[in-house]
Amino acid sequence: MKEISQRMEKFARLMGVPFEFNVISGLNHLGQLTKEALGVVEDEAVAVNCMGALRRVPVEGRAAVIGMFRSLGPKVVTVVEEEADFSSTRYDFVKCFEECLRFYTVYFEMLEESFTPTSNEKLMLERECSRGIVRVLACDDDQDNEGERERRERGSQWSERLKEAFSPVGFSDDVVDDVKALLKRYKPGWALAQPYQNETGLYLTWKEEPVVWVSAWKP
Template identity: 75%
Template sequence: MDATFDKPKVSNFFYSNQQGNALVNMHNSDQLRSSQTSTSRSSESSDLGGTGKWAAKLLRECAKAISEKDSARIHHLLWMLNELASPYGDCEQKLAAHFLQALFCKATESGNRCYKTLTSVAEKGHSFDSARKMTLKFQEVSPWTTFGHVASNGAILDALEGETKLHIIDISHTFCTQWPTLLEALATRNDETPRLRLTVVVMASMSNLVMKEVGQRMEKFARLMGVPFEFRVVAGLAQLADLTHEELGLREDEAVAVNCIGALRHVSVEERPSVVRMLRSFRPKVVTIVEEEADFTSTRGDFVECFEECLRFYSVFFEMLEESFVPTSNERLMLERESSRSIVSLLACGGDGGGECERRERGSQWCGRLREAFSPAGFSDDVVDDVKALLKRYRAGWSFVPAKGDESGLYLMWKEEAVVWVSAWKP
């Protein structure tokens, strides 16, 4: 359709709503439509039910209307979603609320401005303590992040066995929560405790004060464990491909491991081959990669396809949060707001730098790219046993499976849905 969408005012759709549960039972969509727009449309049934999966259905309809530039239907569906959605309701209401924001931004071409505002608000409202508490609580109730930590640490320890001088290049945004268990493992080795240098490459907006505190905590723990330890930070890079040997301070007598957790999805798709070659140039003994299992690259040219993949991934994520956290958890709310910003970036931001580059790729896609510079290292039986022991600490619903065919690595599963991929590679 060629209809031009008349951009509504934000206030028309984003006012406070406390009646989401009651409105789920509304059946007469003609009455709803007439209160929002004077456009005459044929009668349609919208029996949403009180307990069904109504959010995905309405969101899909809205995404389709935006793709077709159906102005009247966009107005109707945005209004209807706003009546039903709530960021403080059940899982369906939350899913609707966060996707509604992105769809509204897409329809009004306000995604870049909205994303910058959301990011600014988050940065002002989050302290290091609150972010650290959120990270640790998430690790306590869900293996979403600890799965990658345990498998990566095991692969690194296996690859660096017998080395006396270690250098780990950490390209991630985990506040170094991965490394205390590795330090403990080094301290309990039968042979001489090796020296460890940890270089953290910071691409996100963590302040120098935050990283200074992280470093002090790590140094204190290393002293407690009796591990000779050096901590440094590399920050201020415009893009990851700019990382150089000189900035990392690579030394000939050190065994190098590169650890990438959730960082490569922030690299633009066009830059990824050069980043892979850069990692190989560091001559590492092992490279560990952890990424969430979703494809936001091959679908980026088609809004509806990208929306479907985004909806699939975040439906699983929000359901997992619903079952892992208590309803009143502040940490859960912070994670949901982070997801909301990512959804806006993915669905509503153009290519002019308004939203961060966050184009996830599936493990199969990464395997194809990484094989151009590396060979799969695999995981030992001991590492697999460690992963099994980890998952036993969490509620039912979690499992893992090895990659099949030409793929490499392990997949973390939530109720039979792959959500996180971890792999290890060697030159």
């Protein structure tokens, strides 16, 4: 957290933006966060950046968390989640296994081709993936540790949830072009894909397989 704080403070200084960094500890997931704990001042502009955190919220509590975001009166909400469905399949082991196999096959292939064999970061990500597979396949929701539960959902599923409280915001052509230019600096195989009909956001793909979904929303 100290390193994150230093980076954000440095960036804020470069942009000339007043900035404070406050850590709220002791929470297992966003479902335990309250508006009061954030200490939002009435005349402040609020932006919610939710990167890989919603999947840790129990499925039944996700609507409440999105409602809490809405109560903050944010100018924008950004959501980044991995593209897999471990939510609707959680009571069907075969379907859950098939989805787990599909997602992690792509994920491990991406790691294999993106890092050197002895990369510490690669080993760390592989260990985390292994733990994630066990939690998805071997643990019932009432047995799993609440803070470790990761019931991923697809972008289309998150879109339906978020549309209950927010309206989607499209990404400008400049943003899309900047991301595509950035991807060229990495291993071949990465690309950016537009959403399907009636969906929103953008997809980061690996060899044409959606891996990550990103979207922006406003009240």
